[in-house]
Amino acid sequence: MKKALTAAVLAALAVGACTTQEEVAQQEPAKTEKAHAEAPVGTKMYGGPEVTTDTSKPKNDYNITINYELGMHCTGFDFTYCCVLPPYNSVQSQIVKTATGKKKYPEMLEADEKDPGVVVDGKKRFKLAYGFVDNTYSEGNKLKYWDVPYDVNGNGKYEKDENVANAYFTHLYVYKDLKGTNPKNTSADKEKAFVGMQIPVPRDNGPAGAAVPSPMSGGHLHYTGEKGTMVYTKSPVLENVPIVLTNPGIWDALGLPLTPFTDRTAAKDLLTLVESDIQPFQENWVSLVDADSGKPVIDSHSGKPITFVGTNPIDIPNCSNCHANETANGKKYNLYKQERAFWKGLGASDWIADLKATSVSILEMHDDHNGTEFMKAYDPNSRATMNRLGRDPVLCQKCHGDNVIGVLQAGTHKDKSGKEKTIPPLTEAIHTVHQRKVPLPDSQGRSGSCQGCHPAHRYDGGMEDYPITPDGKNAYADADNRDASGGCYVGRDVHSNPNKDKDGVETDEHLNAVGEWLQANVSGIGNGKGGKGLWCTNCHNQLSRELYQRDNLKNAFAQTGDTIRDKSLDEIAKAVGVSKSE
Incomplete structure (x- = not known):
């Protein structure tokens, strides 16, 4: 209709x-x-x-x-x-x-x-x-994804469709279709069809598999209808947690x-x-x-x-700027050097060799810090060009929870005292260690690791004025992070585009009380002050978490329910238990 x-x-x-x-x-x-x-x-x-x-x-x-x-x-x-x-x-x-x-x-x-x-x-x-x-x-x-073997069912053999592409989403499942239909109203595993197992992901396709083909070329869009595209996952206490992959009406x-x-x-x-x-x-x-x-x-x-x-x-993120040299590895971790030399010997560019070395660096450091054994069978003398780990590739979400792809269950591990502990969510684990170890402040003390780690490549391929140096330093340590050129953050209208109101697009503003305060006191864009805009930590901070915790949305798609985001600053401050000045 x-x-x-x-x-x-x-x-x-x-x-x-x-x-x-x-x-x-x-x-x-x-x-x-x-x-x-x-x-x-x-x-x-x-x-x-x-x-x-x-x-x-x-x-x-x-x-x-x-x-x-x-x-x-x-x-x-x-x-x-x-x-x-x-x-x-x-x-x-x-x-x-x-x-x-x-x-x-x-x-x-x-x-x-x-x-x-x-x-x-x-x-x-x-x-x-x-x-x-x-x-x-x-x-x-x-891309090296479908061609990389991975023992999906864990039986010790590589069988048909057993590769990384089919291993990544095995926590997602359906019963009948992508609308959340559960004919038997069950939670039994035998009734579930898991992505990557009962629903293999075809080469160069999205994870919906043959049910709703999404090829890179030659495909047609499918309508999500009144319910959207929905799958299920498990949480520590609940079965059949619905995950809406695409909203209705798309x-x-x-x-x-x-x-x-x-x-x-x-x-x-x-x-x-x-x-x-x-x-x-x-x-x-x-x-x-x-x-x-x-x-x-x-x-x-x-x-x-x-x-x-x-x-x-x-x-593509900038991990190699630190992990392919002594910035992250120091004098203690050295396996990355052998890995880099191996790929350079095969004719790899410096960038590709650095990416290979980075993987080895991260896994070696993870083993040392957390007691894992990812590198236990690593053979630096191997001539294998697919995998020199002596094991399947390491997929972080097989241990860490990750809301981004719907992994709500985390594994456990024993700390150095032998105490059993839940493994932290992936985003918490990565951001905590990097913010503590390498905040990369600019001249105003604002962390540059946001855009230093997250990618900031440009349409024209240029690398001048890039936010992080080849050896992992903040290129704007003595200046302003917002002066970097282009990328996914700097220059975006919602963040820091000084030309927002004169570049032909003239994006409208839809600001609540917090946004109006930030525009007047921090951004200076859109109000005639000629400012440089926001930085990541102006929004990604404790206040954003307090606001999120107080959201009680009945329907996120229809935006119904309760929130304090549309209140005045005085009301928001009172609701989170701080003064307006705080």
């Missing part, structure tokens, strides 16, 4: 906030997709939203928004040794049929009730094809293994990739095609295929 939208909201809509209509000449279906995949990757300057002079006669027949809900996702691409997070980038869209007259409202189009892959507009039936410009595959020259390609390397870049040997090859803002396209023939649907205004583009962010 189609839903009418208010004319005030969407009648003048021509392009989504991060979406522009791409001009592609009419071609046959197969050739059209190839043109998208191999389109030149050039910077497209956004000139602001296009609004027709007569809002009752929009410029397009349909508008397609493109979104990725997790912000700047960062992951490694080499899972042969270890990795903190799996690849996981979704394509999320909505399609709006524009108004056709003064008394015709725009309509949000939904799916055929019997086929979630078909868009219905009256008697017309379409599909939403999707892909990435010059990024049509991952496994191989861009056209979705779930959890694609996207990398920041284009096809053109990856045409060379993976070992020769360099850091400037990283392209963290991948161009994503969604096209409206005929459901039966696959031919492009032509816009009646422009005479061109209806295709929109957006940005899908993916980057």
Whole structure:
């Protein structure tokens, strides 16, 4: 069923906030997709939203928004040794049929009730094809994930579909479908279908498997309906904890293994990739095609295929800046040197050799600090090019809890006194040790490790004014962290873009009392003060945790329930038990 939208909201809509209509000449279906995949990757300057002079006669027949809900996702691409997070980038869209007259409202189009892959507009039936410009595959020259063996069922043998890609999400399960259906109202493991086991993840696909295919190329978006996309996981005290992977009412390609390397870049040997090859803002396209023939649907205004583009962010963290040298290892840990020398001997670039060395450094230090034995069988004299650990790769979430991927159960370990202790969540473990050991302050005492560790690569591949030096120092130790160039934080409108109100986008502000205070006293952007914006710790601090603890949302999607976030500063201070000045 189609839903009418208010004319005030969407009648003048021509392009989504991060979406522009791409001009592609009419071609046959197969050739059209190839043109998208191999389109030149050039910077497209956004000139602001296009609004027709007569809002009752929009410029397009349909508008397609493109979104990725997790912000700047960062992951490694080499899972042969270890990795903190799996690849996981979704394509999320909505399609709006524009108004056709003064008394015709725009309509949000939904799916055929019997086929979630078909868009219905009256008697017309379409599909939403999707892909990435010059990024049509991952496994191989861009990613080592499916080709890395992992004993998923733990029987000591490598069997069909036993690899890291199928090992990462085995904590997630369904009973019947991705809508949370549980026909027998049970929690018995024998009734569950686990991701990566009963539901193997196809190569270059998202974790939903064959049930809802999400390939890197040649795929179509699926509609999430009224319930969204839902799986289950276990918690320490509960079975069947629902995890909503995609909200209701979204056209979705779930959890694609996207990398920041284009096809053109990856045409060379993976070992020769360099850091400037990283392209963290991948161009994503969604096209409206005929459901039966696959031919492009032509816009009646422009005479061109209806295709929109957006940005899908993916980057690689900066661990090697410290862990591939003495900054992290000091004189005590030395195995990284042998690992680096091995890969350099095979012709690897300095960056790739550093990434390999970093994995060994992290695992050696983890063993020393926590009593694990990840490096027990490591053979520095081995000539193996897949894995020299003498064991399966180390997946952090097999021991640590991690809300990001829905691992709610953590393992236990014995400390040096022999006491059994719960292993801390992954984010707590990583952030605690790095904030204590390497806060990397700037001249104002603000930690630079936020953007020093989290990735900050740029669209143009440039490394000048990068926030962390090659040997793991804060490049702005004597200056201001916010002066760094680009990346996932600096330059973003919501954080620190001094040109927010004059760069052609003019992003609106939606501030509560805390946000208004930060704008007036810290940011100085959007109020004529010419400031530099916020820094990470202005929001990621104790207050944000206090606010979160007092949220009692009945429905996060509908934003119903109780919160103190919309109260005055006086009311918020009273609720968290501090004075307004504190």
